[in-house]
Amino acid sequence: MSVRVGAARVRALMLTLVSFFVLAGAMTGCASGDDDRPRVVVTTNILGDITREIAGDEADVSVLMRPNADPHSFGLSAMQAAELENADLVVYNGLGLEENVLRHVEAARASGVVTFAAGEAADPLTFHAGGEGSPEEEAGEPDPHFWTDPDRVRKATGLIADQIVEHVNGVNDKAVRDNAERYDGQLADLTAWMERTFAAVPEDRRALVTNHHVFGYLADRFGFRVIGAVIPSGTTLASPSSSDLRSLTRAMERARVRTVFADSSQPTRLAEVLRQEMGGDVDVVPLYSESLTEKGKGAGTYLDMMRANTTAMAEGLGGD
Template structure:
């Protein structure tokens, strides 16, 4: 082989090697660049709020499906594995996600940043009304803070802080802009709810629900919590005959004939109460602990609160 041919062969070999390493480096860069930052959220209500803040800056994985019960939903093995691969885990706390808390704690032990939104917004303790409630629940923190949009405003701002601090690769400016925009929407929601509830006379601002879930709303907008069919803050409890008798007496004394039942739970217990009171009880469905699928009445937190406010106002005024 001539010297010229050998030189050409060497040049071709070198060109092939250079091309190989360039392509390999590009592929490696694409692989690492494709791993977007990830935020894992337990409940779908917090998931919607977090998505509004994060926007396109990171992937937000919401574990709780639409219409699920946060007190009882569980995780698949794949979902459980998501915790340790997250940059940030956002959960409600205050005992809400009873079957998920151990996974949150495990992620924290592995160095994953976690944020309990409910614990950071000045939580209330359960108010069980005149008929009383289980002794073991008295004074326990109420996890249902999202029924007060002002507390959600505080939680949203804190979630933005957590994302900026713990989720690498996000644009702080974009996250702050998203949070500011959402804060304005929440402020508008509060104003609209206040005006809507103005239509409810003071003597009709009394709530009876399937279980104790609207304490924050009652505290914020001036309602009285008469009681609940299930005198507990969790759907996992069941009422006794004495519970129903106590609630019936409390409703009769307060002149309340409307029960608000969670749309994701069967209304059987409320129907039992209707029979206890001779049939003259209206059962109004609300979206209290879970969002629905998109287009099904409460696909977002803002939509859920507006739907509930309208239903409550109509149910208590008879309009």
């Protein structure tokens, strides 16, 4: 009796082991198939959305920066850093934007991964010390926030498509080009809509004050004046001094500006301080300036973000 029981147990164990190895083999096969998929890794979620539109189903696009994060300060896990070095192509903003991530991008490049700095290829502007509240210490340095001009995003779209076609093996070149062409048309429509919307803002009210210097490209493209920023810098990692706030307050008084646009992903405390400095008669309007949100939360895509910002800016500046 005990022999039969022992044999039955052996057979059950063998069946379990066989099932395990069959399942493990199937999982390994799936993993190998996934490993064979072309892989593009993108640092910021704004560029990630744009790149996904271009790649479509032709490549897996992994985005390192989570929704509502700050591109100046977000970091990577060890797994994400390894993901960079295993990519077929890395797309990043450049121009100093991803301050805590650039060393990982450089390490990936040193290991042989093709990297593409979209901002550096999109005719970057430089910060200029054009008045009180402007980033004096950064004057002449490149401004990384090129995506606030949709025409520059159109240029970046074509260049990202070129990079995918040239460096990502296994993609259908025509499908990638078709995706890029379709998205380019959507960007052209966005630009035309922004022009019509901003046309309703009176000339004497086309003045911007923000949490930090982020809308220089939009101002250049659509005819706005940048009066200054609460944080007089192109990065959120800087801090304003009391003299910075006083200078900005005087500049706003001279320009008769009573609206401050604050990044929705950052606390508005500094903008609230400015409101107190000016006696409370300041409107603080939230914008999605440097990060997308989760889907359905106001700025789930680049196109959503730009339309939301345009509407908020036109309403914030156009009213009595």
